[in-house]
Amino acid sequence: MAKTQLTKKDRIKIRKRRRRQFIGLIFIALVLLGVGTIVNYIAGRVSNLFDDTDERLEFANQIRPLVELDVANFSSIDKASKDTLLEAAIWAAIRNEDTSIYEHDAEDWLLVPAVDVSKWIGKMYGPDFSFQHRTVVRSDLEYTYDETRGAYVVPPTGPDNDYAPVVEKITTSGNTKILLVAYCHQNVGTYNSEMSLVKYKEYVMIRGSDGYYLYAIRDPEKSEIGG
Numbered sequence: 558m559a560k561t562q563l564t565k566k567d568r569i570k571i572r573k574r575r576r577r578q579f580i581g582l583i584f585i586a587l588v589l590l591g592v593g594t595i596v597n598y599i600a601g602r603v604s605n606l607f608d609d610t611d612e613r614l615e616f617a618n619q620i621r622p623l624v625e626l627d628v629a630n631f632s633s634i635d636k637a638s639k640d641t642l643l644e645a646a647i648w649a650a651i652r653n654e655d656t657s658i659y660e661h662d663a664e665d666w667l668l669v670p671a672v673d674v675s676k677w678i679g680k681m682y683g684p685d686f687s688f689q690h691r692t693v694v695r696s697d698l699e700y701t702y703d704e705t706r707g708a709y710v711v712p713p714t715g716p717d718n719d720y721a722p723v724v725e726k727i728t729t730s731g732n733t734k735i736l737l738v739a740y741c742h743q744n745v746g747t748y749n750s751e752m753s754l755v756k757y758k759e760y761v762m763i764r765g766s767d768g769y770y771l772y773a774i775r776d777p778e779k780s781e782i783g784g
Contacts, residue, residue: 613724616736619681620760620771622648624722624740630758630774634682637774640693642682647693647700647709649677660708668708683763683770719743721752732764737777 622645631637650673660668671690678686690709693700701710719742726737738760741752759777762769 609727613727613736616727616734616760616762616769617722617724617738618653620724620736620738621652621722622646623681623760623771623774624720624738624758625718627718627720627740628774630776632773632775634686634770634772639688640695642686643674643678643688643691644693644695644700646674646678646681647711649681650674651711653677660706662710666713667711668703668706669711671702671707671709674709680768681771683765683768685765686770720755723752733772734762734764734769736760736762 625648626641626645628637628641628645634642647669650669651667654673656667656669659670662668674690678688690702690704692702693709698712698714700712702708703710720740721743723739723741724736725739728735728737736759738758740755740758742755743752757777759775760771761773761775763772
């Protein structure tokens with residue numbers, strides 16, 4: 558069979574068609590790449606939306622002294638022991654402030670500035686929480702308030718318990734967030750300092766002008782544990 562001879566015009570048409578096909582393939586590839594990027598971006602945003610790890614860690618730090626002191630249940634903040642809440646705020650200041658700049662008394666006990674305690678009272682219980690600085694006494698410890706120095710004299714012995722809070726779940730309802738808190742012992746002597754569960758509590762946090770503050774501590778319903 559005789560070979561068909563392509564004219565110059567035909568060859569130009571073929572080259573143009575191949576060029577259009579090549580450009581079309583590049584365009585499709587770019588579109589698919591763009592769609593993939595958008596999908597990955599949306600997936601990442603959705604994942605971040607439902608990942609509340611940072612919030613749970615922030616709440617855990619906020620309530621940590623209360624967990625360490627194993628504060629008794631109360632149905633509202635005004636029914637809680639103010640001495641206990643004040644003690645927890647003292648330890649919150651110690652845990653979070655730069656204690657290297659704090660003074661010590663003659664017996665080398667730490668002097669915690671009342672201004673730092675007030676700061677953490679506001680962070681934990683809200684700016685409207687009513688209290689006055691005073692000496693806090695319980696069966697085995699005393700936190701003497703030195704009005705002259707404007708500081709609490711804190712004994713070297715810390716809270717009796719070595720509980721650590723793990724906020725396992727946050728449930729939002731209206732202007733409140735309910736934290737399901739696992740009280741854990743840190744077994745320091747074990748491999749990787751494993752944590753062992755002791756019990757659960759619910760911390761009810763109520764929304765204020767610039768954050769959530771403690772309102773109540775209660776036992777959770779059994780259905781909430783592990784749910």
